[in-house]
Amino acid sequence: MVAIKQVSKSFGASRTEALQACTLDVPAHEILCVIGPSGCGKTTLLRIVDGLIRADRGQVFVNQTEVTAPRPDVAMVFQHFGLLPWKTVYDNVAYGLRVQGRADADLADAVSRYIDLIGLRGFEKNYPYQLSGGMQQRVGLARALAVNPEVLLMDEPFGSLDAQTRELMQEELLRVWRSQPKTMLFVTHSIDEAVILGDRVALMTRRPGRVKEILEVGIARPRDPETVRRSTRYLELREHIWHQLKVEVVGGNGQ
Numbered sequence: 470m471v472a473i474k475q476v477s478k479s480f481g482a483s484r485t486e487a488l489q490a491c492t493l494d495v496p497a498h499e500i501l502c503v504i505g506p507s508g509c510g511k512t513t514l515l516r517i518v519d520g521l522i523r524a525d526r527g528q529v530f531v532n533q534t535e536v537t538a539p540r541p542d543v544a545m546v547f548q549h550f551g552l553l554p555w556k557t558v559y560d561n562v563a564y565g566l567r568v569q570g571r572a573d574a575d576l577a578d579a580v581s582r583y584i585d586l587i588g589l590r591g592f593e594k595n596y597p598y599q600l601s602g603g604m605q606q607r608v609g610l611a612r613a614l615a616v617n618p619e620v621l622l623m624d625e626p627f628g629s630l631d632a633q634t635r636e637l638m639q640e641e642l643l644r645v646w647r648s649q650p651k652t653m654l655f656v657t658h659s660i661d662e663a664v665i666l667g668d669r670v671a672l673m674t675r676r677p678g679r680v681k682e683i684l685e686v687g688i689a690r691p692r693d694p695e696t697v698r699r700s701t702r703y704l705e706l707r708e709h710i711w712h713q714l715k716v717e718v719v720g721g722n723g724q
């Protein structure tokens with residue numbers, strides 16, 4: 470569903486290299502978690518897949534067509550909510566549909582369905598500043614889901630939430646995914662989150678980012694996070710990913 474082929478990207482006059490020949494494939498309905506050191510180009514990669522910026526070299530295909538601009542079958546949940554502060558919950562969720570030119574009468578059903586799905590019925594007229602961080606993040610998720618994309622790009626969507634809200638959001642996301650299995654590229658800094666959510670986990674090198682290793686999680690769904698955390702496979706993956714990340718962050722062989 471998503472094919473990232475040899476994508477490279479540099480920024481600024483000094484040509485800071487963010488990504489270097491990054492290649493990744495995500496089959497339909499898969500949740501692929503991406504984990505890597507801060508600044509290794511994860512957000513840049515998602516922005517390229519979303520069509521917000523162009524790669525210097527390489528190509529991205531979604532559903533076999535090349536990405537050259539933002540498109541209706543791809544939606545992104547941003548690292549820092551990305552809500553419009555002057556718009557209500559309702560108008561934030563409706564935003565993507567309005568951009569697509571859908572008339573107000575026509576989008577009301579979809580908006581209300583997604584507001585229900587994320588448990589924010591009754592908060593439609595609230596503004597983002599009147600919501601907790603977890604609620605704002607759920608609005609970001611509803612806005613992305615409302616356009617019914619085939620591909621969801623998630624940029625550390627739960628990174629700023631407290632531990633309990635984060636676990637509840639993970640369960641919520643898995644529940645939504647079971648009823649509407651989207652193809653997902655999910656960036657996270659949490660090894661736990663990557664293993665709990667992912668079908669596979671892609672580890673990135675430090676900047677310039679490349680894919681270093683892809684791991685099959687191999688834990689059956691539906692997953693009960695508490696049971697998963699006690700399994701041998703979970704502990705094995707955790708230790709392996711931790712070691713590989715440490716090598717990238719501190720350099721050398723991590724010993």
Ligand SMILES: Nc1ncnc2c1ncn2[C@@H]1O[C@H](COP(=O)(O)OP(=O)(O)OP(=O)(O)O)[C@@H](O)[C@H]1O
Binds near residue numbers: 485508
């Ligand atoms: N618009 C930009 N202009 C200049 N440099 C940029 C721009 N966007 C990203 N970069 C640089 O590209 C590199 C990768 O940034 P990016 O935001 O993709 O990293 P990241 O892996 O998402 O990091 P984090 O985990 O901290 O979110 C960094 O060195 C960053 O400074």
Ligand SMILES: [Mg+2]
Binds near residue numbers: 512513
């Ligand atoms: Mg980022």
